[in-house]
Amino acid sequence: MAGKDPQAPHLARLAALIADETRAACLLALLDGRAWTAGELARHAGVAASTLSEHLGKLVAGGLLTEERQGRHRYVRLADARVAQLLEDLAAQVAPQAARRPRNLRESSAGSAMARGRTCYDHLAGRLGIAVTDALTARGLLRQDTGFALTDAGLGWFDSAGIRLDRTGRRPLARACLDWTERRPHLAGVSGAALCRHALEVGWCVRIGSERAVKVTAAGERALDELLGIEAATLR
Amino acid sequence: MAGKDPQAPHLARLAALIADETRAACLLALLDGRAWTAGELARHAGVAASTLSEHLGKLVAGGLLTEERQGRHRYVRLADARVAQLLEDLAAQVAPQAARRPRNLRESSAGSAMARGRTCYDHLAGRLGIAVTDALTARGLLRQDTGFALTDAGLGWFDSAGIRLDRTGRRPLARACLDWTERRPHLAGVSGAALCRHALEVGWCVRIGSERAVKVTAAGERALDELLGIEAATLR
DNA sequence: CGGACACTTCGGCGCGCACCGAAGTGTCCG
DNA sequence: CGGACACTTCGGTGCGCGCCGAAGTGTCCG
Numbered sequence: 001m002a003g004k005d006p007q008a009p010h011l012a013r014l015a016a017l018i019a020d021e022t023r024a025a026c027l028l029a030l031l032d033g034r035a036w037t038a039g040e041l042a043r044h045a046g047v048a049a050s051t052l053s054e055h056l057g058k059l060v061a062g063g064l065l066t067e068e069r070q071g072r073h074r075y076v077r078l079a080d081a082r083v084a085q086l087l088e089d090l091a092a093q094v095a096p097q098a099a100r101r102p103r104n105l106r107e108s109s110a111g112s113a114m115a116r117g118r119t120c121y122d123h124l125a126g127r128l129g130i131a132v133t134d135a136l137t138a139r140g141l142l143r144q145d146t147g148f149a150l151t152d153a154g155l156g157w158f159d160s161a162g163i164r165l166d167r168t169g170r171r172p173l174a175r176a177c178l179d180w181t182e183r184r185p186h187l188a189g190v191s192g193a194a195l196c197r198h199a200l201e202v203g204w205c206v207r208i209g210s211e212r213a214v215k216v217t218a219a220g221e222r223a224l225d226e227l228l229g230i231e232a233a234t235l236r
Numbered sequence: 237m238a239g240k241d242p243q244a245p246h247l248a249r250l251a252a253l254i255a256d257e258t259r260a261a262c263l264l265a266l267l268d269g270r271a272w273t274a275g276e277l278a279r280h281a282g283v284a285a286s287t288l289s290e291h292l293g294k295l296v297a298g299g300l301l302t303e304e305r306q307g308r309h310r311y312v313r314l315a316d317a318r319v320a321q322l323l324e325d326l327a328a329q330v331a332p333q334a335a336r337r338p339r340n341l342r343e344s345s346a347g348s349a350m351a352r353g354r355t356c357y358d359h360l361a362g363r364l365g366i367a368v369t370d371a372l373t374a375r376g377l378l379r380q381d382t383g384f385a386l387t388d389a390g391l392g393w394f395d396s397a398g399i400r401l402d403r404t405g406r407r408p409l410a411r412a413c414l415d416w417t418e419r420r421p422h423l424a425g426v427s428g429a430a431l432c433r434h435a436l437e438v439g440w441c442v443r444i445g446s447e448r449a450v451k452v453t454a455a456g457e458r459a460l461d462e463l464l465g466i467e468a469a470t471l472r
Numbered sequence: 473c474g475g476a477c478a479c480t481t482c483g484g485c486g487c488g489c490a491c492c493g494a495a496g497t498g499t500c501c502g
Numbered sequence: 503c504g505g506a507c508a509c510t511t512c513g514g515t516g517c518g519c520g521c522c523g524a525a526g527t528g529t530c531c532g
Contacts, residue, residue: 007416008261010330011323015254020418020490038509051491053510072499072508086329087247089322094246138417145403147385147410147425155382167381172421174383176408180243185408189383256520274479287521289480308478308529 017062018090022047023055027064027078027087032212033121035068035075067236081171084121085188088177095180113213115181116235118206120212123192124199125179128216128235132195133186135228148176150191158191161227163198165190237404253298254326258283260293263300263314268448269357271304271311317407320357321424324413331416345367349449351417353441356448359428360435361415364452364471368431369422371464378423386427394427397463399434401426419458 018024025045030036036044042052056076059065064083068075078084117128119153124132136142141154150158150173158165165173167190187195199205204220207213216224221232254260261281266272272280278288292312295301300319304311311419314320353364360368373379377390386394386409394401401409403426411425425430435441440456443449452460 005261005264007327007330008264009257010252011264011326012255012257012260014326014330015251015260018251019249019255021248022490024248024251025241028241028244028247039507047490048492049509050493050511052491053508057510074509082329089325090247090250091243093318093322094243143383143385145409146387146391147379147383147408149379149383149385151382173381175412183361212402222354232383258520275477284522285479285522286481286523289478290520293480310479 013055014062017059017064018087020055022051023059026052026055026059028091030065030076030078031087031091031121032119033078033084038074038076041076046115065148071128078121079191081121085175085229088120088180092178092180092183095183113208113215114211117214117216118212119196119207120177120179120188122187123177123186123188123196124205124214125177126213127188128214129186130182130184131230132178132224132228135224135230136187139228142174144176144185147180148174148185150174154191157227158194158228161198163194165194244343250298250436253295254323256291258287259295262288262291262295264327266301266312267320267323267357268355269314269320271313274310274312277312314357317357317429321411321413324416325354328414328416328419341459345423348449349444349451353450353452354448355443355450356413356415356424356431359413359422359424360441360450361413361422362417362449364441364450365422366415366418366420367466367470368460368464371460371466372423375464378410380412380421384410384421386410390427393463397434399430401430414433439469 016026022045025138026036026041029044038052038056039049041056042049045052056065056067056074060067064079065076066079068077078087080131115126117124117126119125123129133142136154136157137144139153139157141151141157143149145149155165167173169190171189172189174187174191176185177188177192178184179186186192199215199220200207202223203217204223205214205216208215216232216235221235224230224235225232246327247437248333254263258281262272262277265277267282274288274292275285277292278285281288292301292303292310298310300315301312302315302472304313314323351362353360353362355361356365359365369378372390372393373380375389375393377387377393379385379387391401403409405426408425410423410427412421413424414420415422422428435456436443436450438459439453440459442448442453452468452471457471460466461468
């Protein structure tokens with residue numbers, strides 16, 4: 001048969017990079033947007049350092065990760081926002097099955113912290129991300145009914161809040177990212193990333209431990225209420 | 237180690253479905269949005285019917301495909317628009333390597349027909365899709381600078397063109413889909429699908445052979461020029 | 473009712489790959 | 503300079519899975 005799309009082998013090779021449980025665990029860990037060392041990832045995934053080294057080689061060669069060598073450490077991070085988006089989309093696709101009841105107390109409390117608020121690569125997700133997105137929409141700053149885009153008023157809001165938006169790159173200013181806990185879209189793209197960075201910089205929220213979960217501070221509750229009318233109760 | 241995201245096995249299993257070249261070829265073929273029989277896919281992929289039957293079993297069980305039994309035929313199609321989007325995003329990710337020079341004349345002419353115009357699941361892509369998207373944007377019907385959404389004028393345009401938009405579902409009205417030939421976003425979502433369906437129904441374009449490629453008709457060139465100011469030359 | 477046809481199930485084969493531990497390379501620090 | 507450390511390379515092992523052909527099931531049609 002002549003057919004058989006020439007893209008098929010490439011697609012299969014890309015998917016194969018994610019199709020291993022150990023590599024998948026690494027990629028999900030790296031969704032926190034930070035750089036991890038090979039050793040950290042090996043401990044996280046529960047395999048030998050030598051095994052993980054081979055995995056990193058494949059992921060870097062496949063373009064999903066970039067590496068930075070510093071002394072005797074090999075730091076890796078997701079290659080770019082596009083890769084992060086791809087992983088988020090895949091994660092959202094499997095979420096229905098993954099949303100099963102937690103096995104024990106520890107997993108449960110960790111899970112609920114993640115459900116309250118977390119980062120999705122470089123933007124806010126969980127109930128916190130949804131609350132912010134909903135508030136922006138309710139105030140006419142974000143338009144979701146005909147797609148997903150900031151309004152002119154929305155541009156003004158970011159400006160007046162002192163959050164600068166880099167509009168030079170090709171990355172979209174606003175993009176919907178489907179939340180795998182809430183099953184609803186939240187703000188991603190340049191503006192979502194800028195908002196998250198700002199929130200962490202000025203202390204509206206802080207990271208919990210070494211995971212992706214974040215917690216809203218008292219100052220953050222005040223600021224979100226003032227700027228967007230978000231009641232603190234909705235974040236708990 | 238306690239860590240290791242509980243989502244990792246699910247993510248790996250989903251990716252594994254796409255990580256086989258034969259299954260990938262099937263999924264890409266099904267991106268035309270139509271239903272194929274198991275036999276057609278077996279011939280397309282160049283494997284035995286028994287082999288393909290097993291593949292279809294996995295893809296259906298994994299939720300990527302839905303099946304419909306009719307007599308002695310088993311028709312399968314992509315489960316929904318979300319799956320199609322996922323595949324398109326993955327295909328776009330590998331496009332840089334896949335965009336190599338064609339091996340022979342036949343592949344070359346098939347490739348250029350696909351580059352001129354094709355369907356991406358249920359919306360228009362290729363130069364045709366880009367041209368429509370650009371025209372909508374230039375006329376203020378689609379806003380891309382702050383995200384990706386129809387404007388109120390855009391809603392009016394669809395209405396006056398007699399293209400009804402179903403706004404009841406959860407699928408976004410407008411969504412960007414990255415084109416793997418042009419490397420630029422084009423219109424997808426409810427409005428993109430409605431536009432494509434309309435174009436095929438009223439004969440603005442017709443499918444070429446059994447593939448995803450489409451050709452703009454003379455009537456289509458006139459209509460696109462009148463409604464959106466697209467010059468026929470840009471489509472060739 | 474019998475044969476053609478589409479698909480499925482099963483057994484068996486062979487390749488690919490994730491894994492480990494041991495040995496090797498390069499970096500940091502006392 | 504020597505030892506601790508992070509990572510890499512290399513053989514070797516075993517499992518998983520994609521593949522086929524043959525036999526089986528269900529459907530259509532003359």
